[in-house]
Amino acid sequence: MPEQTLPNERPQLIPGLDPEATPLLGLGLGLTGLTLGLRPRFAAVPLALTALTAALYRDPERTTPYEPATLFAVADGVVLNVDDVYEHRFIHSDCLRISIGISALNVPFVRSPVAGMVRLVEHVAGEFRSVGDAEAGDRNDRIYLGLHTEWGPILLAMIAGPIGRRLVCRVRPGDRVDAGARLGTARFGTRADLYLQRDSARLQVQSGDRLTAGTSRLGMVVPL
Template sequence: MAGDLLDNRGRGDAHWNWPSIHPEGRKFGLIAVAISLLVLLVFGWGPIGWPLLFLSLGVFAFFRDPERVVPQGDDLIVAPADGMVSLIMQVDPPEELRVDDGSGMGGLPEGQVTRISIFMSVFDVHINRSPIAGVVRRVVYIPGKFLNADLDKASEDNERQHFLVERADGLRIGFTQIAGLVARRIVPFVKPGDMVGAGQRVGLIRFGSRVDVYLPAGTDAKVLLGQRVVAGETILAEAGAQKLIEGIKQ
């Protein structure tokens, strides 16, 4: 049950459940099923209808929304997306997360920071979650292109949506939903002023995309390039901690 406390010494109760389907995706799944049944029952086009029906199940699966066990810790930064760590780079945060937006709330500081990019294929869960607990200070949508989300320039050219979350002690984390080749809709669940918990659902991107996370200055990633991460569960970094971590692909 959501909200249950579990720990690394066996406290709590864990069992497998079928993941729920997010309401945003139910209409798409039902439309796909209706079209499939129309083709099968009305027109009798089995060679077309059965693949369409199978595709309908894929639509429901795309919008699955499983529960996650979110690690609790003051300095922990958790993954906002499921997928593969495709880029880890030193970059300047996006201008939209840095400049004064007129709200009186500051943005990210100037200077290069570590950016972790998580690529989501159509087979990954596409519900995105907040990396930290705090107040949502900014939600900025920017229209753009639909380049391959694996490319570095997708951070600046593609349709995207920036989030800025501020922790109670003033630490700010910026992260960005980026549309990809197939994605055509970025859907936010939160707005400026909302309080969010670490790992709380904040939005989704339909059909293949990427999420960039901008770590605080002086913070290194605790994940490796090519590693698969799980939204709300994988610890991306610990604020203020710097250490080289190496891995071997095998």
């Protein structure tokens, strides 16, 4: 497959919002205008729903620092757990797994923690347990993204939750991505797991830490 580069910039019809929100916002504003003409006192309802839609589809521009040895957060949210696992799908090694809970009100974009090339995109059908469930990472519906980097392979999993069942992948094998590049969306209460070879990184996060995708630092790469 020919190699290609994934552009970091995506056209936004409305600055700061995911293009997917445009038709929903247009519908909401149209209903608000119609309600103002027919039942002015009820216009606050469609207007509030339109504002909520805008909040759920936020896509702010972020600048990821150029720090090749730094691992950046893959999602907005809270670190649920950092544990040791054996990863058999892509890395085939003992790994550190960082699980990040993405709430319904967090920006839903999942971003690349480092620069690299996408080598694996795989959807695995599954259940829709709470993302805080200890087995959700292995049982829930999920999309795996495997990247090759200058210092080794990493694996990222977007994991669906009971409400956030729609996962969208925006890359394919052969895409080159920069640190902070958008990889996909996981909306309405989901989770992102990052797998790193155990000896390849020195982490500086722990359970309960709040992260911002593309700017919060997870740790540093350790030369092997």
